[in-house]
Amino acid sequence: MRMMHLAVGVALILATAAGLRGVDGNARGQALAAPVSDERDVYQLTVNGNGAGCLLSAGRWIDGASRAIDLSGGCAPGDHPLAAARIWIEHPHGDVALADETGRVLFEFGASDGAAFESFRPLEPLMTLTALR
Secondary structure, X not given: OHHHHHHHHHHHHHHHHHHOOOOOOOOOOHHHHOOOOOOOEEXXXXXXXXXXXXXXXXXXXXXXXXXXXXXXXXXXXXXXXXXXXXXXXXXXXXXXXXXXOOOOEEEEEEEOOOOOEEEEEOOOOOEEEEEOO
């Protein structure tokens, strides 16, 4: 009888471990991949020291690391550096990338003192994202 309990216990542990792995073997698992919160993170974007009313909102989760971006009117003109940005990508090490609708990375930001994030790629223009909420 003890062997049967042991076998059932081992089977449950293996089934649980297998259930937490995604199709690609990712240990976080599909169910744990995307946060359930629908909160928006809102940032004031400053380009070369000029804020000019541009607000960026990282909203709806697309997957475990990507969120849809909403831009205020001040960011939308065709000549604005962020005009094509549609996706916010959070990297495991804390950096953030902004990508177009195809997933092509346009800008990369790192954690910053005094602002939430500061751009590091490309080098120009210098951009900061200051958290508003």
